[in-house]
Amino acid sequence: MKKQTVAFFLIMTSFLSFSKAQVGGNQIYRDKNNNDYSALKNLPDFNNTNSYFANDSTLVVSVKVLMNKTADQYKLTLGLNEEAATPKIAIENINRRINGFIKTISSMGIKNDDIFVDFISQTKIYDYDINKDTQVTIQKMDGFETKKNIIITVNKHSMIEKLISEASDFQIYDIIKVDYINNDIDKIQEDLLKEAYAVFDKKKENYFGLFKKEIIGKPTASSGFTYIFPKNQYQNYTALESASVTYGYDSRYVKKEERKSKTFYYDGTDYTGFDKVINNSDPEVGIQYIMNLNVKYDLKKNKEK
Numbered sequence: 001m002k003k004q005t006v007a008f009f010l011i012m013t014s015f016l017s018f019s020k021a022q023v024g025g026n027q028i029y030r031d032k033n034n035n036d037y038s039a040l041k042n043l044p045d046f047n048n049t050n051s052y053f054a055n056d057s058t059l060v061v062s063v064k065v066l067m068n069k070t071a072d073q074y075k076l077t078l079g080l081n082e083e084a085a086t087p088k089i090a091i092e093n094i095n096r097r098i099n100g101f102i103k104t105i106s107s108m109g110i111k112n113d114d115i116f117v118d119f120i121s122q123t124k125i126y127d128y129d130i131n132k133d134t135q136v137t138i139q140k141m142d143g144f145e146t147k148k149n150i151i152i153t154v155n156k157h158s159m160i161e162k163l164i165s166e167a168s169d170f171q172i173y174d175i176i177k178v179d180y181i182n183n184d185i186d187k188i189q190e191d192l193l194k195e196a197y198a199v200f201d202k203k204k205e206n207y208f209g210l211f212k213k214e215i216i217g218k219p220t221a222s223s224g225f226t227y228i229f230p231k232n233q234y235q236n237y238t239a240l241e242s243a244s245v246t247y248g249y250d251s252r253y254v255k256k257e258e259r260k261s262k263t264f265y266y267d268g269t270d271y272t273g274f275d276k277v278i279n280n281s282d283p284e285v286g287i288q289y290i291m292n293l294n295v296k297y298d299l300k301k302n303k304e305k
Contacts, residue, residue, distance in 0.1 A: 071287060075181060101169075115152050127142040234266055
């Protein structure tokens with residue numbers, strides 16, 4: 001079977017199916033009940049996930065390749081709100097803060113086309129009047145609240161912290177999220193398919209070199225392509241060792257706990273089971289892309305003696 005024919009099958013099926021020594025560290029305190037957002041759970045369901053599956057008439061060669069890729073762009077979403085006696089005053093005040101912030105970051109090279117202000121909500125605010133004589137509490141309207149989000153796209157990760165710092169001068173403190181973006185998913189998928197095929201080609205040659213089987217007809221191929229964003233790959237833990245106190249039957253004592261800091265850290269897809277990992281030494285957090293490839297051959301059965 002010519003390589004070009006197999007490659008054609010792989011490319012067609014891929015685009016149809018788009019979709020060392022260690023130190024434990026304090027991560028060992030991680031809550032083991034946390035959801036595991038392993039990328040392997042997001043892959044299409046393949047019948048054959050081992051490197052090879054073979055019997056006297058069939059061979060399936062499976063390949064899994066993972067690529068770590070830094071983002072081309074970052075989309076930062078900041079949130080702010082403004083309370084006032086009337087909707088008009090609330091909108092005027094929140095716009096004054098937003099316009100001041102946009103004017104400031106324009107000097108940092110942020111263009112108007114890279115900024116979008118999203119009107120989120122305008123709601124009434126309620127409070128209570130308490131009559132101390134009658135002990136009656138009456139609810140009343142106490143003004144209006146306007147909420148807006150500012151969405152900013154930048155090309156450098158270092159710009160995110162600078163924008164957050166400037167936003168604080170305008171009482172903008174809510175960092176809602178940061179989205180990671182790669183601009184050419186089709187090119188990434190194509191490159192990853194080529195990497196998977198290169199691994200597959202070696203596996204196929206090794207198998208047929210060892211077992212001298214004869215192929216019948218043309219092979220069939222199936223593949224899956226997926227990617228995982230950093231927001232789904234953070235874990236948390238609280239590292240502490242604490243004593244316990246028993247008061248017996250004396251309930252006069254109150255136990256006051258100290259505040260314990262919770263740590264979050266990036267925990268990307270486990271490399272176990274992958275045939276190849278690309279950019280595995282790059283420390284920068286990015287997007288993880290996965291290609292899973294299966295090629296099935298029909299084999300001529302051995303003659304019974």
